[in-house]
Amino acid sequence: MSEEEAKREQQHTTAPPVSSKRKIYRDAKEQSRKKQVRIEPPQQDTPSSITTTASLEQPSDEVKLPQKRFYRQRAHSNPFSDHALDYPRSPQLMDWSQIYPHINTATNNKQVEIADIGCGFGGLLIDLGPAFSETLILGMEIRVQVTQYVEDRILALRHQHAENAYKYDNIGVIRGNAMKFLPNFFARGQLRKIFFCFPDPHFKQRKHKARIVTNTLLSEYAFVLREGGVIYTITDVEDLHEWMVKHLDEHPLFERLSKEWEDQDECVKIMYNSTEEGQKVTRNKGSKWVACYKRLPNPEDCE
Helix, strand or coil, rough: CHHHHHHHHHHHHHHHCCCHHHHHHHHHHCCCCCCHCCCCCCCCHHHCCCCCHHHHCCHHHCCCCCCCCHCCCCCCCCCCCCCCCCCCHHHHCCHHHCCCCCCCCCCCCCCCCCCEECCCCHHHHHHHHHCCCCCCCEEEEEEHHHHHHHHHHHHHHHHHHCCCCCCCCCCCECCCHHHHHHHCCCCCCCCCEEEECCCCCCCHHHHHCCCCCCCCHHHHHHHHHEEEEEEEEEEECHHHHHHHHHHHHHHCCCEECCCHHHCCCCHHHHHHCHHHHHHHHHHHHCEEEEEEEEECCCHHHCC
16 A cells, blocks of 8 residues: 555544534534524523523634534424423513513513524525614524524624624524424414415325415414515416415404505515525526515494
């Protein structure tokens, strides 16, 4: 064996496997989260979860955007499984300062008004933030690694834009199951916009009950959405689009908005290409179907 071949053999045997690199990277990011403001509820009596002034004053170039390849996760998750999620017993018990540490939600009575359900890798959140800089925007994602990626992405953007006028302080993410616990986070009529961008189509008929839009779930969405609020849906699966339109048309508290309204609405323009899934569909020259619905007054309010 030549000297060059021996060196290559040594490098091959000493190089850590990809899984080890991924673990080392995620452990480093976890330590970075602990030094900064944690978005997930901290464990009791955990010193590492306490925010320190020094950590918030780190130079912006010390925090880099996360690399997606280190956050491997299945494309979808079973919403009916027991994911051991943390959630408040009622919206009044939710501590939003964990998610929006630079905004005192207790003193100025500021509440989340825009929700991105199944936010994925956070593309829509990142683009909605500057467009609605005075509004608190929340992404809900059930997958662990994807949620951590979005959290790390937001923390990095806050550091990188610490000296700018807009600092990404109004966007946040939590790991949660909107199909089970949405009313635990949001009070009646709290939200004015809800987004469902490229949800899991659940192609098999026996899986249709797991779709994010059903008659029962629409009643919950109507509960947390204020009168005049809007549900936004977009998908690249025509069958799922027809399913969502059918159920929304049948629900007495929603009315479809016109194509002219969609063409003029800023949020429709943003969500069309802001998500990673939407960008992939554009690259593949696929089709996208959009449907937006307005929340109608309750029947008793019309009498």
